[in-house]
Amino acid sequence: MKILISGGNGQLARALRGALPADCSVFTPDRRELDVSSFSVVEDYFARVRPELVIHTAALTNVDRCEKEPGLALLVNARGSRNIALACQGFNAEMIHISTNFIFNGKSKDFYREDSLPDPINIYGYSKLLAEFFVKELLKNYYIVRTSWLYGEGEDNFVKRMIGLACQRKLLCVVDDQWAAPSYTVDLAEGILRLAASKKYGIYNMTNKGYCSRLQWVKEIIRISGIDVELKAVSSDYFPTPAVRPAFTVLSNDLLEQKIGFRLRSWEEALKEYCQRSGNI
Numbered sequence: 319m320k321i322l323i324s325g326g327n328g329q330l331a332r333a334l335r336g337a338l339p340a341d342c343s344v345f346t347p348d349r350r351e352l353d354v355s356s357f358s359v360v361e362d363y364f365a366r367v368r369p370e371l372v373i374h375t376a377a378l379t380n381v382d383r384c385e386k387e388p389g390l391a392l393l394v395n396a397r398g399s400r401n402i403a404l405a406c407q408g409f410n411a412e413m414i415h416i417s418t419n420f421i422f423n424g425k426s427k428d429f430y431r432e433d434s435l436p437d438p439i440n441i442y443g444y445s446k447l448l449a450e451f452f453v454k455e456l457l458k459n460y461y462i463v464r465t466s467w468l469y470g471e472g473e474d475n476f477v478k479r480m481i482g483l484a485c486q487r488k489l490l491c492v493v494d495d496q497w498a499a500p501s502y503t504v505d506l507a508e509g510i511l512r513l514a515a516s517k518k519y520g521i522y523n524m525t526n527k528g529y530c531s532r533l534q535w536v537k538e539i540i541r542i543s544g545i546d547v548e549l550k551a552v553s554s555d556y557f558p559t560p561a562v563r564p565a566f567t568v569l570s571n572d573l574l575e576q577k578i579g580f581r582l583r584s585w586e587e588a589l590k591e592y593c594q595r596s597g598n599i
């Protein structure tokens with residue numbers, strides 16, 4: 319089977335590449351090779367490769383950059399996803415589109431389900447919601463996978479950043495009013511491939527089990543890594559950022575379990591494995 323993974327240099331793309339069986343032909347172009355914001359580039363690439371399955375991970379994921387450059391965010395995240403969906407339509411390929419917990423406003427006290435009403439509060443969230451609309455409108459055979467707080471092998475992620483800071487400082491201030499489920503790309507890649515094999519198209523939430531605040535996440539990171547640093551809880555106002563973050567965006571994974579019979583392990587277990595693999599224990 320020919321599989322195309324857009325955004326080939328990103329965290330999730332790397333994990334997917336590692337999880338795919340050897341008998342697949344896998345194409346993982348980076349932004350220079352396949353810029354999803356240009357339809358002619360996308361069309362040419364599809365004409366050359368003729369993928370049967372496309373896993374669309376490419377996105378502008380820096381939430382503050384999206385806020386400062388909304389035109390670029392919409393071009394890459396919304397129009398880029400439309401370009402990929404259109405090409406999938408034209409070349410009869412299935413599409414797995416990766417979406418986010420940030421399409422929700424975070425005001426709920428309950429877990430968000432697949433049919434909860436989206437209401438993004440920042441440009442990144444808007445651009446990713448628009449992408450979902452395009453995928454749904456243009457394709458019949460699609461999966462939309464919503465996930466949260468991703469980390470894994472790659473250039474930069476929250477876990478790496480916190481370990482770096484914790485090693486340099488005696489005191490670390492961390493926000494304690496944002497809640498979600500940290501999700502390890504290796505686990506997500508396994509779930510995405512199971513979903514792809516199921517042919518049960520639709521929208522699915524997919525995160526590691528459980529949830530925490532940013533502060534609880536950092537507590538666990540430094541406990542596992544054995545770093546001696548004092549943590550101080552602060553509110554989001556303490557670190558003013560261009561984009562506001564939704565407060566509580568925990569996604570329910572029940573549908574994935576009911577329809578696909580799969581649940582990702584707990585976020586604590588996954589984090590421990592990541593720290594072991596990346597040499598931080």
Ligand SMILES: NC(=O)c1ccc[n+]([C@@H]2O[C@H](COP(=O)([O-])OP(=O)(O)OC[C@H]3O[C@@H](n4cnc5c(N)ncnc54)[C@H](OP(=O)(O)O)[C@@H]3O)[C@@H](O)[C@H]2O)c1
Pocket residue numbers: 324325326327328329330331348349352353354355374375376377378379380394398416417418419446465466467468469472
């Ligand atoms: N990270 C999270 O916490 C999180 C949470 C929920 C959902 N998601 C979603 O999950 C997916 C994967 O996230 P990730 O953490 O793996 O992201 P990532 O590491 O930032 O990777 C995204 C990749 O997309 C590439 N890209 C940017 N603009 C592009 C363009 N115009 N054409 C082609 N490629 C382009 C980037 O390349 P350059 O670096 O060269 O620009 C980068 O390699 C994204 O769709 C994201 O929205 C992420």
